[in-house]
Amino acid sequence: MEWNTRVTELLGIKYPIIQGGLAYLAYAELAAAVSEAGGLGQITAMSLDSPEALRSEIRKVRELTAKPFGVNFAIGQHGRPYEYMLDVALEEKVKVLSVTGGNPSPFFDYIGGADVKKLVLVAAKRQAVKAESLGADAVMVVGQEGGGHLGRDDIGTMVLVPQVVDAVNIPVIASGGIGDGRGWMAAHALGAEGIEMGTRFIATNECVHASIEYKQALLQTEETGTVVIKRSLGAPARALAGSWTEKILRMEAENADYDKLKDYISGGANRRFIHNGDEQSGFGWAGQVAGMIDDIPTVADLIGRMVEQAEDIRSKWS
DSSP states (O other), rough: OOOOOHHHHHHSSSSOOEEOOOTTTOHHHHHHHHTTTSSEEEEEGGGGGSHHHHHHHHHHHHHOOSEEEEEETTTTTTTSOHHHHHHHHHHHTTTTTESSOOOOOOHHHHTOSSSOOEEEEESSSSHHHOOOOOOSSSOOOOOOOOEEEEEEEOHHHHHHHHHHHHOOOEEEEESSSOSSHHHHHHHHHHTOOOEEESSHHSSSSTOTSSSHHHHHHHHHHTTOEEEEEEEGOOOOOOOOOEEHHHHHHHHHTTTHHHHHHHTTTSHHHHHHHHTTTTTTTOBOOOOOGGGGGOOOOOOHHHHHHHHHHHHHOOOOOO
């Protein structure tokens, strides 16, 4: 079966499946595997230490696959300028750039007339309309089921996606709570022309930077095994429930300010678990889809399974 949509045509990919930015995890091995399997892999730029580190990752992806890939810029989460990293992506002629976690307007202004496709992650209809007006080529719409940073309105994917589809003319990519062929086909039924997955790609062989403890925690998590932290800071984000997130939630309930919380919610605390497996001293982002994860396949096997499942659904629908 063919899977042509405006998303596959826009990005030059076989399947309309996009790998999320995944802070501190989305590097060359994972990005190349997703692209090679027919989706769009992405490198996470702002988790890297330097422009040359990003250049190295981009070139490593190209050694592993000749297929399209993207670079993600989490412009609002790392507290440092992104322009010097963006310069590298433009110099290396990366064809797809995605923006998360902030206002894309200055990002787009900086790009100017460069020959790149621009994707923007949004969590509200108004954000999608704004992104389209600024020149986004597609929007990725994340519902409150998603992992990592979310919108403030607690709107689920099932409700949010069709409203965004009705509000914009550019392609809509659904995100949040999607981890198999059923979720993929549900997204199409809602009017989306592609999907983005983050959490499900963590539990794969090629996500080599994720600790085995993190991956095993995803396998063991039930549908109720995630919590939303950082609400008190106006930046809600979904993570695996554990002793560390319990501390954070307790401090938030006691009205702790950012200065008191910063060491608990920092990138360092995140890396202590996702890289080093220290669950007692850190935390890991995860969406509610973690409750559906029960194995650690290769990326190719995962996408192949999804395609088979989705094709079976399409056949039944027809």
